[in-house]
Amino acid sequence: MILKGKAWKFGDDISTDLIAPGRLFHLRSNLPELAKHVLEDADPSFAQKVQKGDFVVGGKNFGLGSSREHAPTIIKLAGVSAVLAKSFARIFYRNSINVGLPVLICDTDKIDLGDQLEADLEKGKIKDLTKNIILDFTPLPGAMIKILNDGGLVEHIKKHGDFKID
Amino acid sequence: MGKTLAEKIIGEHAKREVKAGEIVIVPVDVCLTQDGTGPLAIRQLQKIDLEHAKNPQKTVLFLDHAAPSPRKELSNDHMLIREFAQKTGACLSDVGKGVCHQIIAESYLKPGDILIGADSHTCTGGGLGAFATGMGSTDVGMGIALGKTWLRVPETFKIEVTGKFQKGVYPKDLILYLIGLIGADGATYKALEWCGDTIDRMSQSGRLCLANMAVEAGAKAGLFATDDTTREYLEEHKRKKDFRKIDLDNDAEYEREIKIDASQLVPTISFPHTVDNTKRIDDINESIKIDQVFVGTCTNGRLEDLKAALKVIKGKKKHPRVRMIVVPASKKVFLDSLEKGYIKEFIEFGAAILAPGCGPCVGVHEGILGDGERCLATMNRNFKGRMGNPEGFIYLASPATAAAAAITGEISDPREFLIKK
Numbered sequence: 024m025i026l027k028g029k030a031w032k033f034g035d036d037i038s039t040d041l042i043a044p045g046r047l048f049h050l051r052s053n054l055p056e057l058a059k060h061v062l063e064d065a066d067p068s069f070a071q072k073v074q075k076g077d078f079v080v081g082g083k084n085f086g087l088g089s090s091r092e093h094a095p096t097i098i099k100l101a102g103v104s105a106v107l108a109k110s111f112a113r114i115f116y117r118n119s120i121n122v123g124l125p126v127l128i129c130d131t132d133k134i135d136l137g138d139q140l141e142a143d144l145e146k147g148k149i150k151d152l153t154k155n156i157i158l159d160f161t162p163l164p165g166a167m168i169k170i171l172n173d174g175g176l177v178e179h180i181k182k183h184g185d186f187k188i189d
Numbered sequence: 190m191g192k193t194l195a196e197k198i199i200g201e202h203a204k205r206e207v208k209a210g211e212i213v214i215v216p217v218d219v220c221l222t223q224d225g226t227g228p229l230a231i232r233q234l235q236k237i238d239l240e241h242a243k244n245p246q247k248t249v250l251f252l253d254h255a256a257p258s259p260r261k262e263l264s265n266d267h268m269l270i271r272e273f274a275q276k277t278g279a280c281l282s283d284v285g286k287g288v289c290h291q292i293i294a295e296s297y298l299k300p301g302d303i304l305i306g307a308d309s310h311t312c313t314g315g316g317l318g319a320f321a322t323g324m325g326s327t328d329v330g331m332g333i334a335l336g337k338t339w340l341r342v343p344e345t346f347k348i349e350v351t352g353k354f355q356k357g358v359y360p361k362d363l364i365l366y367l368i369g370l371i372g373a374d375g376a377t378y379k380a381l382e383w384c385g386d387t388i389d390r391m392s393q394s395g396r397l398c399l400a401n402m403a404v405e406a407g408a409k410a411g412l413f414a415t416d417d418t419t420r421e422y423l424e425e426h427k428r429k430k431d432f433r434k435i436d437l438d439n440d441a442e443y444e445r446e447i448k449i450d451a452s453q454l455v456p457t458i459s460f461p462h463t464v465d466n467t468k469r470i471d472d473i474n475e476s477i478k479i480d481q482v483f484v485g486t487c488t489n490g491r492l493e494d495l496k497a498a499l500k501v502i503k504g505k506k507k508h509p510r511v512r513m514i515v516v517p518a519s520k521k522v523f524l525d526s527l528e529k530g531y532i533k534e535f536i537e538f539g540a541a542i543l544a545p546g547c548g549p550c551v552g553v554h555e556g557i558l559g560d561g562e563r564c565l566a567t568m569n570r571n572f573k574g575r576m577g578n579p580e581g582f583i584y585l586a587s588p589a590t591a592a593a594a595a596i597t598g599e600i601s602d603p604r605e606f607l608i609k610k
């Protein structure tokens with residue numbers, strides 16, 4: 024699968040509170056509405072500006088904090104094709120795969136806001152078309168590739184009736 | 190070759206020897222969700238007609254984060270959770286019973302169990318010698334329905350703590366110190382295994398506090414062996430039969446070993462907006478005014494914590510500018526502190542007491558900060574926006590340090606109130 028879009032740059036330690044704030048707790052059962060506020064406390068205008076296919080590009084420890092799966096879910100609902108970061112917090116990483124949002128670990132220092140990116144999930148390569156450079160990303164563990172390929176954990180269990188990850 | 194606690198517990202469940210790095214499918218003993226994550230877990234199960242619980246008596250659905258509900262949307266979420274409990278026979282912990290992690294420790298979790306919870310601080314259960322870890326709604330939903338999950342066996346950091354705490358220094362200061370040392374992502378995907386004579390002497394309450402904040406260093410679990418302290422805790426909660434001895438192996442393979450001398454620690458504070466932004470109180474030279482003091486949460490809302498705060502407060506007056514909020518972590522903590530007269534003392538000091546639950550911790554209700562306001566809280570994270578307002582500032586400390594700020598109106602050293610000169 025090839026993903027294409029523009030980079031939206033964020034810093035280190037983007038917490039789930041910045042992605043899906045607690046003050047919007049009451050919108051957790053209304054995800055399309057919550058998605059209008061995605062990453063609001065990190066960049067108030069992001070939700071209006073992001074285009075389908077774009078990438079969220081973070082620094083280290085992206086998604087730290089709470090277990091709220093609503094965070095990757097609304098990033099995906101906002102049209103984002105993948106999140107790139109130098110490292111991810113554990114629960115966010117697992118949740119992203121479960122909801123079918125690719126999360127790619129690479130050296131994001133080289134990417135700037137507005138760069139056009141192209142990610143090849145099979146080859147493990149990200150092309151920065153603006154800078155004309157190629158970045159490698161760390162492949163996902165096999166178990167996660169299986170879940171992601173089925174379209175997330177719900178679809179995986181629906182298809183197999185059980186965990187089929189080995 | 191010995192095993193780490195993670196390898197031991199996960200291996201028992203997988204029914205074979207496991208090593209760090211392996212991915213295994215294991216049965217889960219206890220599952221929890223809370224009112225922020227439960228509705229999504231339930232809807233995911235409904236999507237694929239899996240709306241049932243494999244072990245209903247060990248599936249616990251908590252209403253604690255927005256409890257009592259401050260708005261109709263959340264009241265409707267609560268209704269969905271209550272209905273699911275009714276349909277599946279799962280246990281419901283309704284409004285007023287308290288914070289999920291405290292109740293899980295008091296009433297459900299046994300040493301050697303695997304607990305998965307749709308809440309990041311599920312790792313609190315490691316304080317009882319269980320492998321307890323946080324996941325998202327879908328993972329825990331599937332765990333509830335299928336009675337199992339998949340896990341990567343984590344590598345382990347051994348944290349050896351020796352020596353005695355100075356007066357006014359608590360397990361909270363120790364965990365803040367460690368997170369400051371290794372960073373908020375210093376232990377991502379790892380387990381922390383605690384040992385040393387400080388840990389051997391530590392109360393169950395202190396161990397739960399250390400386990401609770403493992404995730405703030407990125408860790409998957411914070412683990413403890415079990416001993417007489419664990420046994421007494423379970424006995425006190427009428428669960429004598431649930432005790433099981435779990436020892437540490439001396440020759441386990443650790444990825445990293447960290448040694449800490451507890452006697453060198455001082456009251457420690459996390460500054461906004463990350464938990465690893467810690468300072469020793471001795472190094473704070475400016476006056477930092479505090480508007481709100483909050484004592485409670487799954488980190489420090491236990492009887493021992495309330496007692497530590499009261500020791501500082503005794504005979505003192507609350508600073509007129511400060512509002513103080515106290516939230517016992519559970520119904521039992523509330524009842525016990527009533528019986529001991531703690532609640533009366535807090536009220537007379539000028540604190541507001543709220544129903545057991547998360548209280549102001551997650552920014553959904555009760556004690557949301559105003560623009561530019563500062564809160565000194567005993568909670569476990571201080572991210573921007575955490576207390577309902579991205580314009581607020583949250584400082585983290587022990588209950589004693591929080592109490593000192595309630596008296597002086599600024600960040601202050603609790604030792605000055607505890608050590609007679």
Ligand code: SF4
Binds near residue numbers: 288289486487
């Ligand atoms: S008290 Fe705070 S940290 Fe603990 S479960 Fe509740 S919201 Fe989470």
